[in-house]
Amino acid sequence: MSLRKNVRVQIMKIKFFTVGGTIDKVYFDRKNNYQVGDSRLHEILKEVNVVFEYECESILRKDSLDITDEERQIILGRVAEEKHRHIVITHGTDTMVQTAEILRSVPDKVIVLTGSMEPARFRSSDAEFNIGCAIAAVQLLPPGVYIVMNGRIFDSGRVRKNVELGQFEDI
Numbered sequence: 001m002s003l004r005k006n007v008r009v010q011i012m013k014i015k016f017f018t019v020g021g022t023i024d025k026v027y028f029d030r031k032n033n034y035q036v037g038d039s040r041l042h043e044i045l046k047e048v049n050v051v052f053e054y055e056c057e058s059i060l061r062k063d064s065l066d067i068t069d070e071e072r073q074i075i076l077g078r079v080a081e082e083k084h085r086h087i088v089i090t091h092g093t094d095t096m097v098q099t100a101e102i103l104r105s106v107p108d109k110v111i112v113l114t115g116s117m118e119p120a121r122f123r124s125s126d127a128e129f130n131i132g133c134a135i136a137a138v139q140l141l142p143p144g145v146y147i148v149m150n151g152r153i154f155d156s157g158r159v160r161k162n163v164e165l166g167q168f169e170d171i
Helices: 041-047 069-081 096-103 127-140
Strands: 013-020 025-027 034-036 053-062 086-090 110-114 144-149 152-155 159-162 167-170
Touching (some): 013 041, 013 069, 013 127, 041 053, 041 127, 053 069, 069 086, 069 096, 086 127, 096 110, 096 144, 110 127, 127 144, 144 167, 152 167
Parallel strands (some): 013 053, 110 144
Antiparallel strands (some): 025 034, 159 167
């Protein structure tokens, strides 16, 4: 008897939503200004040769400091109506916790928010690492809302961004 016959394979599709933030910023002018550009998420997933099914969809292209309560409701509505249970959201780090708090009302889905401290276009960016960690987390965690940053998985209700250290931490 083959062990393979006893293993139940779960086929999972991950839905990615992008809303902007530093992860999607591009260099804009000689004064060191940045603007949120097109997401590099799809290119990152192609480059690392993922072997699962996924879809990418942009909801917003904004710095998270500029996201309004009304736009958070748009994010909530889109995530709540999504048919897939496994969702990764790339988001700016400054208000990621506030968006996560609103998403806690969505039942029966695994929702992981991630971002980066430097634009994904930079060689020194933490974007690819954080996206990889988020992909692993969304496949393994039970339903709920989580923030994945700095190599850690945080419960969205017990985390904050430490601006001085440039990292997330438990509260």
